Amino acid sequence: MIKSGKKLLGLILPIFFVIFVAGCGNEKVSTEKNSTEKIFATEVADEKVSGKKILVAYFSRADENYQVGVIEKGNTKIIAEMIAEKLGADIFEIKPAKNYPAHYEECTELAKTEKENNERPEIIGRVENFNQYDVIFLGYPIWWGDLPMAVYTFLEQEDFSEKIITPFCTHEGSGLSGTEDFISKKTGAKVLQGLSIKGTVAQNERDTAKNEVESWLKKLNF
Numbered sequence: 001m002i003k004s005g006k007k008l009l010g011l012i013l014p015i016f017f018v019i020f021v022a023g024c025g026n027e028k029v030s031t032e033k034n035s036t037e038k039i040f041a042t043e044v045a046d047e048k049v050s051g052k053k054i055l056v057a058y059f060s061r062a063d064e065n066y067q068v069g070v071i072e073k074g075n076t077k078i079i080a081e082m083i084a085e086k087l088g089a090d091i092f093e094i095k096p097a098k099n100y101p102a103h104y105e106e107c108t109e110l111a112k113t114e115k116e117n118n119e120r121p122e123i124i125g126r127v128e129n130f131n132q133y134d135v136i137f138l139g140y141p142i143w144w145g146d147l148p149m150a151v152y153t154f155l156e157q158e159d160f161s162e163k164i165i166t167p168f169c170t171h172e173g174s175g176l177s178g179t180e181d182f183i184s185k186k187t188g189a190k191v192l193q194g195l196s197i198k199g200t201v202a203q204n205e206r207d208t209a210k211n212e213v214e215s216w217l218k219k220l221n222f
Helices: 015-025 075-087 104-116 149-155 179-187 199-204 206-219
Strands: 002-004 054-058 063-065 069-071 090-093 135-141 164-171 195-198
Touching (some): 054 075, 075 135, 104 149, 149 179, 164 199, 195 199, 195 206, 199 206
Parallel strands (some): 054 090, 054 135, 135 164
Antiparallel strands (some): 002 090, 063 069
8 A cells, every 4th residue: 555745663683693694794884973874876866856756665663673672663664754755755665464573583583584595475565556656765674684585575576677776774783784786686777875874863863864864865866
């Protein structure tokens, strides 16, 4: 179901999980003090996109999360709603057919198993009239140095090859973790410079998060 205009908890790994995954995957954990980090892609929109149709699609999880406790609204959902409101965009939530465990550590273990098995969890619904959208803002938490597997399910449902994808993620130290490159290889789409923002900032410092979002959108010519 899509709601026009307005419509995460980023599952942020504990430090020992981040170190474990970084060691196994040769990933670099960010040491930046800033709440956001932009890496890999450097492209911006070729021109102002006032005439283009925009969709904000996101995966997010509430319940118990790292550093922020039990929350009612996921970190990534908070950022997705800020983007949709700023751009007047439609919004679509990538929702798994089966909910993830509410307990943080149980969820991390399930997410790890899904990644190791390269699973594609079933998700609820599809974007109506997907072909009408020119730009897809794609939001997700970083789970084990990667996109949640349900986001891959979403990416494999449609043809993104002629789309522009603008990624954004929530994390607690890993930044984008190379996911811009993963998305580009998976979809063949043009991928713009992504935004990474800490889940603690999204949840507890929303004015700061909003400023970061607006600054990022401006730099991308949105």
